[in-house]
């Protein structure tokens with residue numbers, strides 16, 4: 049299911065915990081699996097459950113709770129716009145509208161070329177610099193229309 053490299057990485061995560069607590073590596077294992085195969089299908093989640101020896105429902109509970117896990121295929125890059133209270137009060141609705149118009153997609157959709165998926169997420173802990181969004185490992189804060197355009201220009205260039 050996963051490459052030897054990914055399995056080794058998961059084993060290093062498991063080694064951080066006592067032998068009888070290897071299920072503690074569940075979130076890290078899901079992240080590694082998702083990075084490797086793109087999204088967490090039922091098949092992937094079942095593999096994770098078997099590998100960590102936890103009930104499949106436990107894996108599903110975690111995978112469906114956190115917005116960082118994708119249960120369906122997504123684009124090469126995922127734009128996660130926070131729409132929680134601080135971001136909402138500082139213009140996240142306008143951020144979403146601006147990105148939707150620019151990309152020609154709605155929240156939850158992917159651009160026709162499969163390059164970018166737009167999602168809405170709960171608070172990402174960067175409220176002081178709202179409104180904000182996350183792309184990959186980057187937090188992009190204090191968003192304005194011009195700043196969003198500059199970010200999307202760069203994203204489209206690197207996706208090309």
Ligand code: FES
Pocket residue numbers: 130131132133134135136170171172173174175178180
């Ligand atoms: S409300 Fe958006 S980062 Fe906290």
